[in-house]
Amino acid sequence: MSDNLIVRTPSAYSYPLIIKNMFLAPIVDNPDQEIVYRDSLRFSYREFKKRVRRLANALTAMGVKPGDTVAIMDWDSHRYLECFYAVPMLGAILHTVNVRLSPEQIIYTIDHAEDDFLLVNSEFLPILDQIKGRINTVKEFVILHDDENGPITELSIPIPIVGEYEALLAKASAQFEFADLDENTRATTFYTTGTTGLPKGVYFSHRQLVLHTLSTIAALGTSAKQGRFHQQDVYMPITPMFHVHAWGFPYIATTTGVKQVYPGKYVPSTLLNLMKTEKVTFSHCVPTILSMLIASPEFESIDLSNWKVLIGGAALPKKMCRIAKAKGIDIFTGYGMSETCPILTLAHVGNEELSDDADTEIRCKTGRSLPLTQIRVVDEEMNDVPADGESVGEIVVRSPWLTQGYLKDSRNSETLWKGGYLHTGDVATINADNYINITDRMKDVIKVGGEWLSSLELEDIINLHSRVVEVAVIGINDDKWGERPLALIILDSAGDAPKEKDIINHVRSFIDRGLMTKLALLMKVEYVDIIDKTSVGKINKKELRKKRQ
Ligand code: AMP
Numbered sequence: 001m002s003d004n005l006i007v008r009t010p011s012a013y014s015y016p017l018i019i020k021n022m023f024l025a026p027i028v029d030n031p032d033q034e035i036v037y038r039d040s041l042r043f044s045y046r047e048f049k050k051r052v053r054r055l056a057n058a059l060t061a062m063g064v065k066p067g068d069t070v071a072i073m074d075w076d077s078h079r080y081l082e083c084f085y086a087v088p089m090l091g092a093i094l095h096t097v098n099v100r101l102s103p104e105q106i107i108y109t110i111d112h113a114e115d116d117f118l119l120v121n122s123e124f125l126p127i128l129d130q131i132k133g134r135i136n137t138v139k140e141f142v143i144l145h146d147d148e149n150g151p152i153t154e155l156s157i158p159i160p161i162v163g164e165y166e167a168l169l170a171k172a173s174a175q176f177e178f179a180d181l182d183e184n185t186r187a188t189t190f191y192t193t194g195t196t197g198l199p200k201g202v203y204f205s206h207r208q209l210v211l212h213t214l215s216t217i218a219a220l221g222t223s224a225k226q227g228r229f230h231q232q233d234v235y236m237p238i239t240p241m242f243h244v245h246a247w248g249f250p251y252i253a254t255t256t257g258v259k260q261v262y263p264g265k266y267v268p269s270t271l272l273n274l275m276k277t278e279k280v281t282f283s284h285c286v287p288t289i290l291s292m293l294i295a296s297p298e299f300e301s302i303d304l305s306n307w308k309v310l311i312g313g314a315a316l317p318k319k320m321c322r323i324a325k326a327k328g329i330d331i332f333t334g335y336g337m338s339e340t341c342p343i344l345t346l347a348h349v350g351n352e353e354l355s356d357d358a359d360t361e362i363r364c365k366t367g368r369s370l371p372l373t374q375i376r377v378v379d380e381e382m383n384d385v386p387a388d389g390e391s392v393g394e395i396v397v398r399s400p401w402l403t404q405g406y407l408k409d410s411r412n413s414e415t416l417w418k419g420g421y422l423h424t425g426d427v428a429t430i431n432a433d434n435y436i437n438i439t440d441r442m443k444d445v446i447k448v449g450g451e452w453l454s455s456l457e458l459e460d461i462i463n464l465h466s467r468v469v470e471v472a473v474i475g476i477n478d479d480k481w482g483e484r485p486l487a488l489i490i491l492d493s494a495g496d497a498p499k500e501k502d503i504i505n506h507v508r509s510f511i512d513r514g515l516m517t518k519l520a521l522l523m524k525v526e527y528v529d530i531i532d533k534t535s536v537g538k539i540n541k542k543e544l545r546k547k548r549q
Helices: 019-024 045-061 078-089 103-112 122-131 165-171 206-221 249-256 268-277 287-295 318-326 356-363 410-416 455-463 500-512 518-522 541-547
Strands: 034-037 041-044 069-073 093-096 117-121 140-144 161-164 186-192 200-205 259-262 282-285 308-311 330-336 343-346 374-378 393-398 422-430 436-441 446-448 451-453 468-478 482-491 524-527
Touching (some): 019 206, 034 045, 069 078, 078 249, 103 122, 117 122, 122 140, 140 165, 161 165, 186 206, 206 249, 268 287, 282 287, 287 308, 318 330, 318 356, 318 455, 410 422, 436 455, 446 468, 451 518, 455 500, 482 518, 500 518
Parallel strands (some): 117 140, 446 482
Antiparallel strands (some): 034 041, 186 200, 330 343, 374 393, 422 436, 446 451
16 A cells, blocks of 8 residues: 555545536536437437436435346437436446346346346336246336337236336426445446356446546547547437447437437337438447448438447448448447446547558457557467467456456356456457457357367458358368358348359458468358347357257
C-alpha cells in the first residue's frame, strides 16, 4: 500500500463512478434531443429524465430495494433504456433476459439470477404461461405493452401483476433523489450461452459501466477519419439490449446526448424504414443481421451513405465489407464478448492513404485495443507470440470492465481468470501495428494432420466466390488427417450449383497466392438451405458439428 495516498478533506465529495453521475452530468446535456420508439412514441431527454424518476418511484412503490434483482424481457425499447438507468441507480441489479433462449433456459437464468421482479413484454406472456409456477423467486410482475398488440393475453393461471408499465409511470411522481452508491455495486447481470454447458451469468458494476462508456466514447470520437461517433449522430441499436448492454451503446448515446431510435423487434423492413425516416447515422450489429438487411427488397432504394455500422460478435467478411462500402456505408469491426462488457477493440482506419483493398483489409481486422485495455496474444505458457501477423495464440486481456467471475460458479471463474488475465478462448495473430486478428475460437480451430487451419480465414475466402451467399466451415473427423474442413454453403439462386471442384479451385487461387494453407484443399463441400444460428444470430458451430458427428 502506498504511503502517499491523497488527503481527503472530511467534507470533500469523493465522486464515485456510478451510473447516477453519468445520468446527472452527461458529456453533452441536450434536453431537447429526441428519444424515439418505432413509429409510436417520441419524447425529449428532458422527459426521459422525468420518466426515469417516475420509474424509480414506481419500482420503489412495488417494493424494489437495493440488492434486489429486477429482470426485463423486452425487445429494444425506450422502456429498456429507462431500466438501464432507473434499476441500477436504485442500487438494484438489472437482469437483461435473453428472450431468444428456450423457455427452459429462460427459467434457468431467472432462477439462477434469483430475480425478484420481472418486467415482461405482453408478447412473451405465452412463454411465461408455459413456465410460471416453475419460476421460484419472482414476487411481482409488470407488463410492458404496445397498444397495437391488442388486448393483453389472459394467462391460464394468474400471476401477481402490479400493473402495466405506462400506467404505473403515469401514476408516479417525477421527483426522485437517487442515493449515492459504492461504485463497485453490481449494476447488471445477464447470461452467456457459450459453447458448452448451462448458461453462465456475468455481472458488471457501476464503475465498470462508467469506464466502458467513457473509454468507448474516447476511442470512437477520436478516430482520424471514419467510424466516429459524435453529437450529430442518430443512434439505433441492431444488437439486442438483452445482449451485453447492446454493446454499451445506450449508455454511450445517452452520455453523448444524441438522438436515439429504438426499433422494437428486429424486422428488416421496420429497421430500414426507421433508418430512412429518422435519418439514423450509427448502428452496430452482427454480420448475419447486416446480410439480412442487404437481402431485403428495400435495401437498394435507401440512401445509406451517412450510415456508420460497427460489426462485431463475429468476423466481418470481406465480401460484406465491399458490398457495404460500395453503398457508401462506413463499415468497420469491433470485438468483445459477454464477459468483457463488451468492447475491447475497434478497427478504425488511420490517417494513412490506402488502396481500396488495404482499407477493406483494416476494416475487417479485429482491431486495436480500447483505452485502458491491455490485450496480449499468448502461447500455452503465457509467452507473447511474435507480433508478426502470423504466429497464433490465445487473446488474454486486462481492462477495468471485465466480469470478475461467473455468477455462483467459482470453478469456471478460476478458469476464466487463470494467471490474472481473462482468457477469451479466441485464437488470433497480432501485427507490428498492434492490430489483432482473430482466426478462430479455440473450440472451432480445425486441426488437420496436427496443423491449425483457420475456419474464419477459409470462410472469408469461400465467401468471395460469386455464387456463395453464406458459408460456415467446421472440422469433421477424418481417419487419415484427424480432422478435415467441411464447408457448408448457401448458394444464390442464379443457376445450377457449382461443382465441388469449382469451389476448391476458387480456394486454390488463394493458396497459389500464399493467402491460405494447402490443407484447405482437403475441404469437403456441402450445399445447404440453412445454417444454424445462436440466440444472438451468430453461426452455431457447436450445433453444426453435433449434427455431423
Ligand atoms: P458473445 O459472448 O456471445 O458476445 O461472443 C463472444 C465471441 O464472439 C468472442 O469470444 C469471439 O469468438 C466472437 N467475436 C466477437 N467479435 C468478433 C470479431 N470482431 N471477430 C471475430 N470474432 C468475434
